[in-house]
Amino acid sequence: MSASQDEPANRLERRKQRTRAALIQAAQALIAEGKLNVPVLEITQAADVGMGSFYNHFDSKEALFDAAVADVLDNHGALLDRLTESIDDPAETFACSFRLTGRLFRRRPQESQILLVNGLSLIGSDRGLGPRALRDIAAGVAAGRFTVDDPKLALAVAAGALLGLGKLLQQEPERDDATAADRVTEDVLRLLGLPAEEARQICKRPLPSLDGQ
Template sequence: MKSSDPRPASRLERRKTRTRQALIDAARAFLARQGMAEVSIQELTEAADVGFGSFYNHFGSKDELFQAAIGDVLEEHGQLLDELTAGIEDPAEVFAASVRLTGRLAATHPQIARILTRTGLPYIDSDKGLAPRALRDIRRAMEAGRFRVKNPHVALAGAGGSLLGFLQLWLEHPDLVDENSPDELAEQVLRMFGMGQEEAGAIVRRPLPGG
């Protein structure tokens, strides 16, 4: 019986994968530092330590590379949330934990936080990262009677905008927040979704997974 395992990647394939990831990592660094504006392909390839000519073996344009870098960030963020909230059963608590963890990105994963704030509002309805997971958890919490909202997409927009605003505040004015501020934000969002103050406060006081 033949094995169904895929064949091992060749040396050339591994080198191509490393080159592509190096370009994505360089783009991530530029996104976090200054955004997409006025960054040349030459600067990107130099930062990635790859040849200029190899750029077009992987990406058709600078914009395509930056979109891949944003997708890479969103997927890393989403996987982090999945891993840390996997053991929580209550969808309202899963949602709150995701808000609390994302709110702490400015301290725990500053590059991700800066890229999220720089990419702006399109993050809220992306099919990667927190947005699809948050929408899933909002719907589950609605079905379980935990959230009292009419439109989960409107709820997601409110929560997503609040999170982006909070991350911007922390990054630009860290003196105005403290380590408990993400929990305060999560409590406010839970209450916005119809949860009582006492219950919302109890949820955000629970230990964070991975903490």
């Protein structure tokens, strides 16, 4: 196929991608607002696409909402991977991800609200922060950094602490998010078996910059 024949196909593919992205963004805004019972028409109007375009991409509203949540989880997970890839110590990797996520509650309020709305159902998800935290906890146990017997149970405790932190930061906008995130991370590290002084020192270390992320 010639380059001139390829171009229309490429344009069509880009248009499809833009339509899908618009639908996902509209769904994310609605989820964050707690509007889960809206009709498909309202979603397409918010996305500024036609009703037919919706069904070219998704079989149902539920499928779209699932994709919208998955998109948030994938983006969050990819961000944490980029920012922690140079850290060798699994305890510090876990702490860095936890501290960064605590700071993202204010920086990315819509995405954070989606995480809070879906809350505990995301603990067992294979996307986003959950599997990465479980990986780091298990690696910490294997390396002798953590002393927990059940990494999945430890993940449930850590997730509850993180969700509680996110909700508190929502309810108390005057509270310093960085200080709160570091204090909760320190407590979670101690629950995982890290000595108190080491947990404190890890949570004082500089974090990768979130600027431009």
